[in-house]
Every structure is written in C-alpha cells, then in structure tokens.
Amino acid sequence: MAHTKLYTAIFAVLFVSATVQVLVEFAGLAYWTAFGIIIVLSAFKAVLVAAYFQHLRFEPRSLTYVVVIGLAAALALTLAASYSIL
Amino acid sequence: MSEDDSTTDGAPADEAVADGTTPDETAADGGTADSSTVVREGIPADEYAAEPTAEASHTSRSSVRHWLTTTNHKDVGILYVVTSLFFLLLGGLLAWLMRIQMWEPRAVGEGVLGAVAYNQAVSAHGLVMVFWFLSPFAFGFANYVVPLQLGADDLAFPRLNALSFWLYLASGILFVASFFQGGTFAGGWTMYAPLNLPTFTPDVGANTAILALVLFVASVTVSSVNFLTTMHRMRAEGLTLRRLPIFSWSILLTVWMMLFAFAALLAALLILSSDRVLGTAYFVQETAGGTLLWTHLFWFFGHPEVYIVFFPALGIMAEVFQTFTGRRIVGRKWFVAAMVLVALQSFVVWMHHMFLTGINLQIKTLFMVTTIGISLPFDLMVFALIYTLVKGRVRFTTPFLFCFGGLLLFILGGITGVFLGAIVLDYEFRGTYWVVAHFHYVMVGGVTALVGGLYYWYPKITGRMYDELLGKAHFAAYFVGFNLLYFPMFVAWETPRRVFQYDPGMAPWHKLSTIGAFVLGLSFVIMFYNLTKSAFDGERVGNTPWEFSRTAEWAIPSPPPAENFPGIPSYSDGHLSFRSREATDGGSTGATDGVAEATDGGVAVDAHAAGEHGGHAGQAGHDDHADHNSVWPLAVSVGAFLLFLGVSGIREGTLVDGVAGSFYAFSAAAGGVVVLGSLVAWAIEPFEAPEGGFGEAWPFDGVENGKLGMWIFLASDVVLFGGFIGAYVFTRVAAGWVGWQPVPEDPIPGLMNTYILLASSFTVVLALVAAEKQHRGGLIASLTATFVLGVGFLGNKALEWQHLFHTGVEPTANIQTSTFFLTTGLHAAHVIAGLIGTLYLIGRALGGAYLTDHRPVEYFGLYWHFVDIVWLFLFPLFYIL
Numbered sequence: 021m022a023h024t025k026l027y028t029a030i031f032a033v034l035f036v037s038a039t040v041q042v043l044v045e046f047a048g049l050a051y052w053t054a055f056g057i058i059i060v061l062s063a064f065k066a067v068l069v070a071a072y073f074q075h076l077r078f079e080p081r082s083l084t085y086v087v088v089i090g091l092a093a094a095l096a097l098t099l100a101a102s103y104s105i106l
Numbered sequence: 107m108s109e110d111d112s113t114t115d116g117a118p119a120d121e122a123v124a125d126g127t128t129p130d131e132t133a134a135d136g137g138t139a140d141s142s143t144v145v146r147e148g149i150p151a152d153e154y155a156a157e158p159t160a161e162a163s164h165t166s167r168s169s170v171r172h173w174l175t176t177t178n179h180k181d182v183g184i185l186y187v188v189t190s191l192f193f194l195l196l197g198g199l200l201a202w203l204m205r206i207q208m209w210e211p212r213a214v215g216e217g218v219l220g221a222v223a224y225n226q227a228v229s230a231h232g233l234v235m236v237f238w239f240l241s242p243f244a245f246g247f248a249n250y251v252v253p254l255q256l257g258a259d260d261l262a263f264p265r266l267n268a269l270s271f272w273l274y275l276a277s278g279i280l281f282v283a284s285f286f287q288g289g290t291f292a293g294g295w296t297m298y299a300p301l302n303l304p305t306f307t308p309d310v311g312a313n314t315a316i317l318a319l320v321l322f323v324a325s326v327t328v329s330s331v332n333f334l335t336t337m338h339r340m341r342a343e344g345l346t347l348r349r350l351p352i353f354s355w356s357i358l359l360t361v362w363m364m365l366f367a368f369a370a371l372l373a374a375l376l377i378l379s380s381d382r383v384l385g386t387a388y389f390v391q392e393t394a395g396g397t398l399l400w401t402h403l404f405w406f407f408g409h410p411e412v413y414i415v416f417f418p419a420l421g422i423m424a425e426v427f428q429t430f431t432g433r434r435i436v437g438r439k440w441f442v443a444a445m446v447l448v449a450l451q452s453f454v455v456w457m458h459h460m461f462l463t464g465i466n467l468q469i470k471t472l473f474m475v476t477t478i479g480i481s482l483p484f485d486l487m488v489f490a491l492i493y494t495l496v497k498g499r500v501r502f503t504t505p506f507l508f509c510f511g512g513l514l515l516f517i518l519g520g521i522t523g524v525f526l527g528a529i530v531l532d533y534e535f536r537g538t539y540w541v542v543a544h545f546h547y548v549m550v551g552g553v554t555a556l557v558g559g560l561y562y563w564y565p566k567i568t569g570r571m572y573d574e575l576l577g578k579a580h581f582a583a584y585f586v587g588f589n590l591l592y593f594p595m596f597v598a599w600e601t602p603r604r605v606f607q608y609d610p611g612m613a614p615w616h617k618l619s620t621i622g623a624f625v626l627g628l629s630f631v632i633m634f635y636n637l638t639k640s641a642f643d644g645e646r647v648g649n650t651p652w653e654f655s656r657t658a659e660w661a662i663p664s665p666p667p668a669e670n671f672p673g674i675p676s677y678s679d680g681h682l683s684f685r686s687r688e689a690t691d692g693g694s695t696g697a698t699d700g701v702a703e704a705t706d707g708g709v710a711v712d713a714h715a716a717g718e719h720g721g722h723a724g725q726a727g728h729d730d731h732a733d734h735n736s737v738w739p740l741a742v743s744v745g746a747f748l749l750f751l752g753v754s755g756i757r758e759g760t761l762v763d764g765v766a767g768s769f770y771a772f773s774a775a776a777g778g779v780v781v782l783g784s785l786v787a788w789a790i791e792p793f794e795a796p797e798g799g800f801g802e803a804w805p806f807d808g809v810e811n812g813k814l815g816m817w818i819f820l821a822s823d824v825v826l827f828g829g830f831i832g833a834y835v836f837t838r839v840a841a842g843w844v845g846w847q848p849v850p851e852d853p854i855p856g857l858m859n860t861y862i863l864l865a866s867s868f869t870v871v872l873a874l875v876a877a878e879k880q881h882r883g884g885l886i887a888s889l890t891a892t893f894v895l896g897v898g899f900l901g902n903k904a905l906e907w908q909h910l911f912h913t914g915v916e917p918t919a920n921i922q923t924s925t926f927f928l929t930t931g932l933h934a935a936h937v938i939a940g941l942i943g944t945l946y947l948i949g950r951a952l953g954g955a956y957l958t959d960h961r962p963v964e965y966f967g968l969y970w971h972f973v974d975i976v977w978l979f980l981f982p983l984f985y986i987l
Contacts, residue, residue: 023875024872024875027868028868031865038857038860038978038981041986042854045986054987062978065975066978066979069974069978073867073871073971079809080805080807080808080809083806083809083814083817086817086818087817087821090369090824090828093366093370093828094824094828094829097828098831098832098836100469101399101402101406101832102836102839103466103469104457104465104466104469105395105464105839106466
C-alpha cells in the first residue's frame with residue numbers, strides 16, 4: 021500500500037506534537053496561553069488519528085457524525101455543568 | 107409511496123380502505139398488512155399456505171434447552187416480555203407495601219414497614235419499575251416486532267441480542283439478591299449523594315443494587331448497538347426512513363437516546379461503585395461540588411430516560427390508533443419530526459431537576475426555557491393523535507381502549523409537569539406528592555399504552571385471540587384503579603415525598619389512593635388469567651385478526667415462522683411484496699457486498715463459518731436451526747452475575763470479614779474465569795449472523811454491520827469517558843482550576859506512555875496494511891509488536907503508580923488523586939481489554955486467519971485507536987495542565 025508512507029509521516033507528526041506539548045509546559049508561558057496551545061495540539065492529534073488511522077476521512081461522513089454527536093453530548097454535559105457552578 | 111397528507115386526508119376512513127382495496131392508502135406507511143394485497147412473485151401460493159402455523163419453528167420450542175440458547179429475535183422478545191412482567195409483580199408488591207403503610211399517618215415503628223424498610227421499598231420500587239420493568243417490557247415488543255416491520259430475518263447480531271436479555275435477567279436477579287444481603291439500597295431511586303455512600307447506606311446489599319444497575323447498563327449498551335445497526339442497515343428494499351412504520355420510528359429514536367444517555371449513567375454508576383468499593387472521594391461531602399456532581403451525571407441520563415421510557419408507548423399509541431381508526435395518523439411527517447426534536451431536546455433539559463440546588467440563576471433560567479420548549483413538540487403529537495381519532499372511525503377494542511386511556515392519562519401527566527418546569531412553582535412543589543402524582547401519570551400512563559401493545563400483538567405472538575370481554579373488563583378495572591390511586595395524590599399534594607408521615611387531614615385521600623392501588627394491581631389478575639387461558643384455547647387467528655392493519659407483521663402468519671417471511675420482502679413498488687429467495691440467491695448476493703463472513707460484533711469475531719447466505723438467504727439454510735443457537739450469551743451472563751456478586755462484598759477497599767468474605771472472593775474469581783472463557787468460546791463458535799445492506803441502509807450505505815456496530819459502540823464510549831473527564835473538569839472548577847496541581851509531579855513518565863501508545867497505534871495500522879497485502883509474517887509481527895507495546899504501557903503505568911503509592915499518594919486521599927487514578931484506571935482497563943483482543947487476533951493469525959478477510963483486524967484497530975485518542979487528552983489533563 022502506498023499509504024504506508026503517509027501513515028509513517030502521521031506517526032512522526034503525532035510523536036513530535038506530543039513532545040511539543042511538554043516543551044510548552046516547560047517554556048514558562050502564561051498558564052492559559054499554555055493551556056490553549058496544549059489543548060489545541062491534543063485536538064489536532066486526535067483528528068489526525070481519527071481521520072487517517074481510523075480512516076474516517078475515507079468513510080461515509082455519517083460515521084463521523086455519529087462520533088461527533090457523542091462528543092457534543094459529552095461537551096454539553098461538561099461545559100453546562102461547570103458553568104452552573106461559576 | 108406518497109407521503110403527502112392530501113392523498114389520505116381526502117379519503118374516507120371506511121371499510122374499503124381497511125380491505126386494502128385502495129392500495130395507495132396502505133402503502134403510505136411503508137407496510138401493507140392484508141395478505142390479500144401482498145404480492146408474492148415466484149412463490150406458489152400453496153407453498154406459502156402450507157405453513158400457516160410454522161410447525162418447523164415450533165418443534166424445539168417446548169424444550170428448556172431451546173429457550174436457554176435461542177438467539178431468534180421473536181424468542182428473545184417473548185423472554186423479555188415475560189421476564190419484565192415478573193418485575194412488574196415485584197415492583198407492584200413493593201408499591202402495595204408502601205400504600206398499606208400510608209393507609210393512615212403513622213409514627214416510626216407503627217405499621218407493616220419500619221423506617222429503613224420503607225426507604226428500601228421506595229427506592230427498590232422506583233428502580234425496579236423504571237429499569238427492570240418499563241424499558242424491558244417495551245423492548246420485548248421492539249425485539250419481536252421491529253425486525254418484522256423492517257423486513258429483516260433477525261437483528262444484526264443475534265447472539266448479542268441474547269446476551270442483552272441474559273445480562274438483563276442476571277442484573278435483575280442480582281438486584282433481588284441485594285434484599286438478602288442486609289437490605290437493598292435505601293437512598294431513593296435517584297441515588298443522591300452523599301446518601302449513596304457507605305457512610306449512609308452501609309449494607310452489602312446497597313453495593314449489590316448499584317452493581318446490578320451497572321450490569322443492567324451493560325445489557326442496554328449491547329442492545330442499543332444491536333438495534334441501531336439493525337434499524338439502519340437491515341431495512342427491506344424500498345423501506346426508506348420516511349416509510350418506516352411509526353412504532354419502529356419510536357424505537358429507533360429511543361435507542362439513539364439510550365446509546366448516549368445510558369453511557370452517562372454508566373459513568374455515574376462506575377464512579378459511584380468506585381466510591382463505594384474502592385473508597386475514592388468523588389461524592390463525599392468534603393469534596394467541593396461532590397454531591398452536585400452526582401445530580402448532574404444522574405439527570406443528564408435521567409431526563410432522556412423519561413422519553414426513553416415513554417417513546418415506545420407513544421409509538422404503540424400511534425400504531426394502535428391507526429389500526430383501530432382505519433386511517434393513517436394525521437400529519438405523520440410532523441409527528442415523526444416532533445419525535446426527532448424531542449429526542450434532541452431531551453439532552454438539554456436535565457437541570458430542571460436541580461432547581462433547588464446551588465446552581466446559578468442564569469443556568470436555571472436557560473433550562474426553564476428549554477423545558478417549556480420541549481412541551482411544544484409533545485403538544486403537536488398529542489393533537490395529531492386526537493385528530494386521528496376525530497378523522498377516523500374508531501373501533502373500541504381492548505388495545506385501543508388501553509392506548510386511548512394512556513393518551514388521556516399522559517395529557518394530565520404532561521400538563522401537571524409543565525408546572526414543575528417553572529422555577530418558582532418548583533420551589534413550592536418539589537419534594538411533594540405533586541411530583542409523585544405527575545410522574546406516575548406520565549410513566550404509568552405510558553405503561554397503559556404498553557399494556558395496550560401487549561393485547562395488540564398478543565394474537566401475533568401466540569397465534570390465538572384473547573378474550574375481548576375480559577380484556578375490556580381489565581381496562582375498566584385498570585382505569586378506575588389508576589385514577590383512584592394517583593388522582594388523590596394531586597389533591598393531597600402537600601404530603602411530603604418518600605416518607606410515610608403526613609398531615610392527618612389528608613388521610614381520606616390516602617385511603618382512597620391505597621384502595622386504588624389494590625384495584626389497579628388486582629386488575630392484572632384478569633389480564634394474566636385471560637392471556638394464560640387464551641394461549642391454550644383462544645380462537646386461532648390467521649395473518650391478522652384486525653380489520654385494518656397496515657404494518658408488515660400482520661402480513662405473515664401468526665406466529666410468524668422462524669425465518670419470518672416467505673420470500674425477500676421489498677417495498678420497491680410501494681407495497682410489501684415478497685420476491686422468491688431461490689430466484690435471487692445467486693444473483694442478488696452481489697448487492698450485499700458479496701461478503702459472506704459473519705461478524706457478530708463486540709468481540710472481534712471472524713466467524714470461520716463463512717455464511718453461505720446473507721440477510722435473506724435460501725430457505726434451505728433456515729431448516730438447520732441448531733446453527734442459530736448459542737449457549738455463550740447465557741454463560742457470559744452467569745459469569746458476570748458471579749463476578750458482580752463477588753465485588754459487592756468489598757467495601758472501601760476491604761473485603762467483608764469471615765466466611766462471607768471468602769465466598770465473595772471465590773464468587774468474583776469464578777465469575778471472572780467464566781466470563782473470559784465464555785467470551786473466547788463465543789469468538790471461536792461458528793455462527794451465521796445476517797448481513798445488512800440488502801435494502802435501505804441510509805445513512806450508512808456501504809458501512810458493513812460489524813464496522814457500524816463498532817463505531818456506534820465507540821460513540822457511547824466517547825460519552826462514558828466524557829462523563830469521567832466531565833466529572834474531573836467539574837470538580838476541578840469547583841475546587842478552583844488553577845490551584846489544582848497534577849498528581850504526578852513529573853510529566854515524563856506520562857510522555858513516555860504517550861510515545862508507547864502512539865507507536866502501538868502505528869503498529870496496528872501496519873498490521874492492517876500487512877493483512878491487506880496478505881503478508882502473514884508482517885501481520886503477526888505487527889500484532890505482536892502492538893501487544894508488547896501495550897504491555898509496556900501498563901508496565902510503565904504500574905511503576906508510576908507504585909512510586910506514587912510509596913510516596914503516600916493514594917486514590918482515596920482526596921478528589922485530586924481520586925480523579926487521577928480512576929480516570930487513568932478506566933483507560934488502563936480499556937488497554938487491558940484491547941490486549942486480550944490482541945492475543946486472540948495473534949492466535950488466529952498464527953492459524954492463517956485474516957489474510958482473505960481482514961475486517962476483524964480493522965475493527966480491532968478502530969477500538970485501539972480510540973483508546974489512543976482518549977489518552978491524547980488524558981495525558982495533558984492529568985500530567986501537564
């Protein structure tokens with residue numbers, strides 16, 4: 021499969037961005053700046069794994085929606101519950 | 107065919123329609139019932155007529171072994187209905203005890219129940235009725251009827267369907283056992299914190315009740331995955347969602363809600379179990395926001411649960427109204443749209459159960475708005491039902507009476523609920539009998555329609571007619587008893603909930619209520635007598651006993667033969683017709699992806715019994731019913747029962763003393779072995795599951811059943827982890843976000859594990875590539891590398907945990923350590939489950955498997971990558987931020 025090269029490249033990107041997350045932590049940035057960068061990196065990695073390793077990119081979009089609905093439910097619970105005590 | 111209301115609204119709902127002489131009418135619902143209109147291409151009429159009572163499927167039904175090993179959806183449906191009725195008796199008995207106690211206001215110590223016994227009766231009554239009676243009763247019908255309405259031979263994963271039932275039964279027996287372990291859970295059906303902790307509910311039985319719920323949720327999750335895969339992938343040709351019968355629609359939406367809502371409940375229950383069994387500190391009063399966390403998690407599940415319980419009843423109402431008014435439901439399209447809307451809205455109203463907690467006013471206001479909003483689609487549905495009665499010609503049969511009664515009761519229950527959705531009124535009504543009366547009118551109003559469903563499908567299931575006069579007598583007694591029981595509660599609304607002491611001035615109302623409880627309960631004696639007697643000497647029925655019935659289950663014999671249909675069902679020309687199986691066996695399998703191997707979900711199974719046939723196979727294949735039986739669902743459930751019973755004997759990290767302790771330890775160990783062994787045996791067992799994709803499969807065309815099942819399961823797992831991560835975020839916000847330090851001081855071990863897990867995901871990808879290239883060595887090497895990396899991940903984690911324990915950091919210390927150990931622990935449990943799967947795959951790959959069919963490797967990969975993704979979030983949340 022010609023895909024093997026692509027998979028290897030993605031693995032390398034994942035590896036590097038995990039390292040960057042820890043470097044950001046040690047870089048001494050303001051807490052919420054570091055927080056933003058680290059969470060965005062995690063989301064970026066998750067999308068890469070889902071799109072290519074789980075090949076959602078090449079599946080009918082409806083499968084993605086099923087997962088996104090689950091994610092939306094989890095986020096609704098987390099954010100609304102947290103907001104309720106602010 | 108035509109979905110346009112104008113084609114039906116103009117037509118008089120007369121007998122001509124009922125006879126099916128205007129086929130367009132009957133086609134409108136996707137189904138056409140009268141056998142006279144059913145087209146059977148290529149099937150000699152006498153061949154079909156020769157098997158009206160389906161002798162073949164009944165030969166083995168008299169043996170106990172058949173019922174223990176059956177995977178047929180109709181058998182499982184019957185098992186669900188019968189079992190749930192037993193739980194109705196149990197829940198009803200508990201209700202009687204309460205009503206006897208409340209005959210007059212009593213001091214503690216007077217009457218049949220002591221204070222703790224009363225608390226147990228209240229709690230167990232609620233839990234049994236909501237979980238072990240209501241939904242399973244409805245899902246008995248869903249199991250029996252939905253595949254028939256879809257035009258499917260069975261559910262997508264028949265063995266998982268049997269597993270759902272046996273896990274349900276095991277969880278129910280476990281709950282019953284809790285009464286004998288010092289007393290069952292006594293903290294109310296909502297299990298509010300901190301009453302749900304051993305400090306307040308110390309009995310072993312309270313543990314068991316919680317664990318029984320966990321097992322029940324496992325059953326529900328398996329069932330949800332199965333139904334969703336079936337309903338999306340296995341509809342007959344031409345049976346688009348627009349044409350789907352309304353009962354199936356209600357079940358489809360119910361199951362979607364179940365998938366996500368029960369995952370949130372699972373998160374809540376697992377955290378609670380951990381607090382009770384391991385001694386973590388989530389819900390204790392010392393934890394900021396701890397008690398509030400429970401209410402959020404519980405009601406995020408709890409409110410959709412109201413509709414999960416009610417939707418099937420709504421579907422039955424609509425279906426029965428259509429049959430007994432002789433016309434299609436008015437505004438069918440809008441009715442369905444309203445149900446979809448409610449299903450979505452149900453997830454954004456949960457905080458109206460929390461108006462009296464410390465949540466802020468802004469969010470209360472927002473949730474008041476969403477709550478009032480959700481009553482609007484219900485108004486539409488109620489008016490559609492009423493208008494259907496007005497437009498049609500009503501036949502007052504027993505099923506109709508129960509469904510009509512159910513609608514009246516629901517209207518009253520719904521209106522009284524709107525009061526509770528207003529914040530200011532809720533301040534007054536909360537904790538009173540107004541609430542009790544309201545939700546009984548809603549929930550038991552739903553039961554009323556479900557009982558109507560039982561009468562409605564009874565002739566289909568048994569092949570015999572019930573006694574109509576006794577049925578009507580049952581309804582009369584039921585309806586009078588119901589209102590005598592619950593209406594006085596509105597009048598005496600100031601009675602405080604959940605206790606038996608009340609103002610003596612309200613005693614007359616409570617006496618009426620108690621009398622009503624006996625009338626309602628005893629009315630079921632008529633039903634049980636009627637249904638039992640009629641099963642033996644009721645009048646035999648043909649395809650349908652109803653003058654007008656339009657859905658597919660009425661177009662086949664009663665009871666239907668094992669293979670359901672005389673040919674391949676199709677709605678492609680707007681009617682139900684059956685195409686000959688023989689004629690299409692060779693040709694049309696190409697349309698079913700041409701893939702023959704069966705995958706039975708859950709465990710990565712490659713059935714080496716390459717199924718000769720897909721979803722609709724040659725009739726010859728159906729003669730050999732032994733292939734469709736399996737003992738392993740039962741065995742897994744027995745093991746799970748023993749395992750959970752054993753775990754109940756642990757309290758906050760310590761096993762109970764003495765012989766009982768040894769018993770619990772043995773039970774847990776034996777249960778674990780049985781579960782594991784049965785799962786392996788299950789995976790190896792040859793089994794032919796039906797293929798999907800032979801007809802309509804929107805929106806999952808081209809996604810085979812196994813893959814869809816895996817993705818649906820993963821979506822529920824997203825919510826499970828979402829619940830855990832949400833609990834962490836919530837308690838961290840409550841404690842002050844920035845002041846909270848990560849438990850491990852050093853993020854490097856966590857980073858190492860991130861590297862390891864990413865690498866293992868990569869090797870799983872390589873394994874799939876090797877399988878696709880038919881490279882056996884590469885496949886085995888990649889899978890082995892995955893296994894080694896997974897073990898490395900766990901080893902690294904073990905070292906880290908050991909280090910933390912040595913420095914005095916324990917899971918039980920405080921909420922910081924509790925969230926760290928439990929959330930990463932849940933993830934580790936997923937890794938362990940994945941490694942067991944890897945071992946299985948390696949074993950089979952050594953035998954040469956997966957080179958021609960690599961789907962099991964692919965499905966396993968989907969799971970493994972998901973576990974990887976979860977870690978990508980856990981790592982920063984618990985190690986860095």
